[in-house]
Amino acid sequence: MLSEKCAGEIVHIGNSSQEMKIIDLLKLVLKIAGYNPEIKILSAPEGCVMRRCPDTRKLYELAGFKAEITPQEALPEMYRRYEERYKEREKLS
DSSP: OOOGGGTTOOOOOSOTTSOEEHHHHHHHHHHHHTOOOOOOOOOOOTTOOSEEOOOOHHHHHHHOOOOOSOHHHHHHHHHHHHHHHHHHHHHHO
């Protein structure tokens, strides 16, 4: 944990400098994963978010943390790491 001040607190993580529609986030993840499925947009249940823009002020106030990279920069590396872990677990099974 970056700061003991964060213990027991709920904070948003991410990059708050770039608002992103959920559909755009989905398309980015699918592109990184190498999938190109047909996307069918359905009505979202009431209360669902249509965009992603975390308010990270509390995280900064408590821990001094501010994201320095964009989702476009972070997601490929994140995906690669998850893929590696998945393959390692498959080997152990």
